[in-house]
Amino acid sequence: MSAATKSSAKVGSRIETRRAFIFLAPALFFVLVLFIIPLAYNVLISFFDWSAIGRKEFNGLENYLKVLTSERFTNAAGNTIYFTVLAVPIGVVLSLIVALGFNTLLITRVTGFIRALYFAPVVASLTAVAFVWLWIFNPAYGLANGVLGIFGVDPQPWLTDESQAIPSLAIMYIWARLGFNVIILLAGLQAIDRSYYEAARIDGAGPFRMFWSITLPLLNRQLVLVISVEVMNAIKLFELPFVATKGGPVGSTRSIVMEIYELAFRADRWGEAAVYVIFLFVFLLVVTGLIRKLFTRDIAE
């Protein structure tokens, strides 16, 4: 015991190391079982003509060729990217505006209550969100067309129209995610030392200049986090179209994860589904890498 208690030494003793790994063992086990093995397994499956019940034959890059040239893939990838490009920037900018608004207010019980209003939708599951809005967007009985009717606007088809379906899903998604982003951005804003603004004001900087050269760079970390998390969630798009549109109309809301589900669990074409997964990962890596790069340059200026 006494040898191990000398933990103030620079390097841990052998006993300490052993203890550390005993304490870490369950976590490392799950890292292996939940992440590393599935990732490797997925890569393996992608090289096979893989049926859950029958044959499992190595077929090289055939799945990749088949998937990347299929219209099904380009459609799903296109829909998912369109959704992401629509939902994430609008969602983040809106969150930033709301967070900036809250940041001007004193923290009181009242503002705490108002903030709670924004956070309320966050606690709903995406499944529930889909039903909430499926009902609101109901062309005949829905609230959305009811409200439009008051202003004399013609009823809209919303989720039942090819060109309106993805924007409608984006509205649902932004609604569900706004509060979460506001909280993170607001915490970042409140951590900014106000003396920067005092100094800038003495130098004669206007509000927009202060926003660009103080607020944005110092909010960098939270912005990167929010954008990365949003992109990740948007790219995983599944529940909203699965529930609200079933991928329709005419496949206009079929997402990558929906195709993964359909291919593997409905069509028993696991090898091709695994290729979709790999595409998802590569895409996510590239995008989050780009976000990081873009924003670190920002702060350097």
Place this chain on the structure above:
Amino acid sequence: MTTTTPQTPVTSTPAPAQAVPLRRDRTPLGPLLIKVALILGGCLLLVPLVWVILSSLKRPDEILQLPVKWLPENFFNFSNYVQLFSQYNFGQYMANSFLVTGLGILTSLVIALFAAYAFAFYRFPFKEPIFLLVLALFMVPQEALVIPMFLMVSGAGLNNTYIGMAFPDLFTVLGVYLLRQFMEGIPFSYVEAARMDGASEFRILTRVITPMVAPAIVVFVIIKFMFTWNTFLWPMLIAQDERMYTVTVGLVNFAGSEFNQWNLINAATVISMIPTIILFVTLQRYLVRGVAMSGMK
């Protein structure tokens, strides 16, 4: 930030043009406008939830009336809810969700406590790389790994079991991260003193350290509850028997079979949200703090 608010001339003294009010409390008009705008926006965000709740209180004929009726005739018409629990299995779905969520919270919390303790108080080779690896997994969308995971779990014969349904939730990177952050703030002398007294490492963790990180544990449990309660794809794949459905799966399945019974679908949607809404209303402060904390790395 005052810097982006429209530059309403709010300072009482005739200040130079570019004077932007910096103190939050000095300006009476600007913040008032912002406050009003924020309240309006917040109410707007709440409308969909209120609408669903109102719809869930309507009768089947009432809900399909045109033009759209805003309010239910009887605000205490809970017959839709009663029907979901008596004629359908929503009670069972709730129980299943609680079980799977509880299993996920408990296991991931214990594992995270041990791991965080090791990261915070031990020196060992490859400590930094291992921690960075765990952190990197933050950005791995687990849902995307359903294919290999399903093959593994069903291969292990865990299909249609609670363990199988909770499987991806038995461990969460966020827990390790949050608890380690907190433990790093505890002076090492606490651990040393306990060791001096002859306490075992396990005892130090459970009796000394765990109570000290209680706030982080609360935050983690809330966030974890929310995430696990709300998952859909994985339990849908693993729960094949209708008696095993979680609330989210039950809701989707129910809506698929009871097409156009919107009074019931709305009530079922509300039921699925009740636990997280209660959690939100009672522990809102912790929840908000937790989310904010996870953004302050």
